[in-house]
Amino acid sequence: MNNFIIYGANGYTGELIAxxxxxxxxxxxxxxxxxxxxxxxxxxxxxxxxxxSLEDKKSLEHALEEVDFVLHCAGPFSLTSKPMVGACxxxxxxxxxxxxxxxxxxxxxxxxxxxxEAGIMIMPGVGFDVVPSDCLALHLKNRLPSATxxxxxxxxxxxxxxxxxxxxxxxxxAGGAIRRNGEITKVPAAYKTREIDFGEVRKTGVTIPxxxxxTAFYSTGIPNIEVYTVLPEANLKMLKLSRxxxxxxxxxxxxxxLQKQIPAGGPDQEERAKGKTFLWGEASDAQGxxxxxxxxxxxxxxxxxxxxLKIAExxxxxxxxxxxxxxxxxxxxxxxxxxxGTTRTDL
Ligand SMILES: NC(=O)c1ccc[n+]([C@@H]2O[C@H](COP(=O)([O-])OP(=O)(O)OC[C@H]3O[C@@H](n4cnc5c(N)ncnc54)[C@H](OP(=O)(O)O)[C@@H]3O)[C@@H](O)[C@H]2O)c1
Numbered sequence: 001m002n003n004f005i006i007y008g009a010n011g012y013t014g015e016l017i018a019x020x021x022x023x024x025x026x027x028x029x030x031x032x033x034x035x036x037x038x039x040x041x042x043x044x045x046x047x048x049x050x051x052x053s054l055e056d057k058k059s060l061e062h063a064l065e066e067v068d069f070v071l072h073c074a075g076p077f078s079l080t081s082k083p084m085v086g087a088c089x090x091x092x093x094x095x096x097x098x099x100x101x102x103x104x105x106x107x108x109x110x111x112x113x114x115x116x117e118a119g120i121m122i123m124p125g126v127g128f129d130v131v132p133s134d135c136l137a138l139h140l141k142n143r144l145p146s147a148t149x150x151x152x153x154x155x156x157x158x159x160x161x162x163x164x165x166x167x168x169x170x171x172x173x174a175g176g177a178i179r180r181n182g183e184i185t186k187v188p189a190a191y192k193t194r195e196i197d198f199g200e201v202r203k204t205g206v207t208i209p210x211x212x213x214x215t216a217f218y219s220t221g222i223p224n225i226e227v228y229t230v231l232p233e234a235n236l237k238m239l240k241l242s243r244x245x246x247x248x249x250x251x252x253x254x255x256x257x258l259q260k261q262i263p264a265g266g267p268d269q270e271e272r273a274k275g276k277t278f279l280w281g282e283a284s285d286a287q288g289x290x291x292x293x294x295x296x297x298x299x300x301x302x303x304x305x306x307x308x309l310k311i312a313e314x315x316x317x318x319x320x321x322x323x324x325x326x327x328x329x330x331x332x333x334x335x336x337x338x339x340x341g342t343t344r345t346d347l
Contacts, residue, residue, distance in 0.1 A: 182217065292346075
């Protein structure tokens, strides 16, 4: 037995990962809740298919018994991760996912002891969120071990997928989050803005509750963390407005309406080929010392497929760390340099 399951393989990102895995000669079992969606893809790629819902505990466990680990791609993960990680703990199978949701990272962090007892690795966030930023965070910490403050920023050129938009919409009324003195602290949406020099481009960034608010603390121990992204002017205005309309955005009626408006799919192959991602980070300490670094890499969904499969290949080789893990904590700050098309610059 030396294999894995991609669950949610018919979703935009799951399918991209499944296709990339097949191109690399990997043989994952493709799974999802809908047989009619999973089977045609598996047949096309010459892979095995399994269809079961996450509520069907028996079928879920039966499918996991066949493999070493799962790469969970069905999100929003705040709705899908519990049954999957629960089954992984019961059966002693590693768990990887592509979440970016702070609440999910925190829920997984609480499973650290149980994961160690089961001898499994629980590593959420093996996609664009958080692999490059997590590696950048640890790189900055390595450059300035006395760091007490960490600022990260990312800017992606390209469209976003159905699932990313659905997850963002679901959390739209929840406000912002930063880490302050080691604690995840709620702040208003679009709490701060600042100019960020990504090298090739200079942009105005705005704070968002991105996964690193949770994970960078586990990777670096730095107690104060803020994460920025770049948004089009109209979206920035909407985000600021959500401070007042958040309660409304969270209602079932408005959520149902908004979720139905989200188009299926994501960037096509051409759009992905043209896309790029830029990351910048700064670490500083109480004495006023400061280090800055940048990363540049492929488009976000291409990067997600490559980072998720890079980590999957390591686990297949028996290279894993038991317990709750972040990508950089287990595999080091240079993990991201193993991803083609990625460059890192220290300023
Ligand atoms: N970390 C990152 O950088 C990163 C990158 C890409 C995506 N993501 C996240 O990954 C998730 C998927 O994104 P996407 O664009 O691929 O979404 P998508 O195209 O909407 O696909 C979602 C997939 O999840 C499945 N699914 C949803 N709810 C489910 C449930 N309750 N039980 C079983 N299966 C369920 C869907 O199955 P059906 O087709 O049967 O509905 C489909 O296979 C999102 O949460 C997104 O935010 C993260």
